[in-house]
Amino acid sequence: MPSASRQSPGIFITLEGGEGSGKTTQARRLCACLTAQGLTVLRTREPGGTLLAERVRTILLDHHKETIAPETEALLILAARRQHVDHVIKPALAQGKTVVCDRFSDSTMAYQGYGRGLDLRILRTMNNWATGKLAPHLTLVFDVPVSVGLQRRRGQDATQNRLDREAERFHKNVRAGFHALAKKEPRRIMMVDASSSIESVEREVEYLVTNWIKTHRFPKPRRREDRCPSLIS
Numbered sequence: 192m193p194s195a196s197r198q199s200p201g202i203f204i205t206l207e208g209g210e211g212s213g214k215t216t217q218a219r220r221l222c223a224c225l226t227a228q229g230l231t232v233l234r235t236r237e238p239g240g241t242l243l244a245e246r247v248r249t250i251l252l253d254h255h256k257e258t259i260a261p262e263t264e265a266l267l268i269l270a271a272r273r274q275h276v277d278h279v280i281k282p283a284l285a286q287g288k289t290v291v292c293d294r295f296s297d298s299t300m301a302y303q304g305y306g307r308g309l310d311l312r313i314l315r316t317m318n319n320w321a322t323g324k325l326a327p328h329l330t331l332v333f334d335v336p337v338s339v340g341l342q343r344r345r346g347q348d349a350t351q352n353r354l355d356r357e358a359e360r361f362h363k364n365v366r367a368g369f370h371a372l373a374k375k376e377p378r379r380i381m382m383v384d385a386s387s388s389i390e391s392v393e394r395e396v397e398y399l400v401t402n403w404i405k406t407h408r409f410p411k412p413r414r415r416e417d418r419c420p421s422l423i424s
């Protein structure tokens with residue numbers, strides 16, 4: 192699959208992993224670190240990242256009286272992704288920005304494929320169609336035991352969303368899915384042991400990403416951070 196590198200001057204980094212694995216915490220810290228290094232950074236998330244896609248996110252995370260078929264869930268996610276790619280990610284990459292995205296296509300493979308049991312080949316084809324084959328240059332998968340991640344989510348005092356309430360088996364399959372994806376694409380996907388402290392995970396992430404950027408030829412960093420504060424906190 193062609194990655195963003197052949198299509199644009201920016202760097203596209205995605206953070207993946209199960210519930211409560213620390214993606215959002217580390218996305219904020221990584222963006223601060225990259226900004227301090229002189230990169231122009233855009234932090235965004237999925238599902239979401241545009242006004243319309245954030246509305247789809249609400250549908251996906253809310254509880255509903257009618258059941259949502261796995262196919263419906265996948266189609267909603269892909270619809271939101273297309274909006275996000277067209278309106279936010281591609282333009283930012285074209286401007287040479289570093290895009291740090293909290294979840295992207297690998298979550299679809301892990302959750303809807305390995306978790307819900309949808310056909311992986313169909314999902315991959317549909318995802319390629321939805322993204323125009325845009326793929327991240329680098330993906331970090333935050334790996335924690337399911338019980339640890341769910342415990343952290345509960346500790347956040349966050350109301351339980353639709354996915355938090357899934358059975359433990361579902362979350363275990365998702366985790367196994369991320370492992371399988373990393374094994375298939377070891378050059379793009381790096382696993383991060385996210386069970387240690389926030390600071391220790393942060394140091395590892397900084398080390399991995401900084402070294403990765405150094406070994407890949409990207410345009411000279413610019414100064415200025417650019418975020419979407421109205422969409423994500």
Ligand SMILES: Nc1ncnc2c1ncn2[C@@H]1O[C@H](COP(=O)(O)OP(=O)(O)OP(=O)(O)O)[C@@H](O)[C@H]1O
Nearest residue numbers: 209210211212213214215216343344347387388389
């Ligand atoms: N390494 C860590 N050790 C202990 N607690 C952590 C660690 N990383 C994050 N947390 C805490 O766990 C909770 C969930 O973290 P965070 O929101 O970053 O995870 P997430 O992967 O984005 O979750 P979600 O899947 O719900 O989006 C937060 O309260 C956060 O402070």
Ligand SMILES: [Mg+2]
Nearest residue numbers: 214215216293
């Ligand atoms: Mg999060």
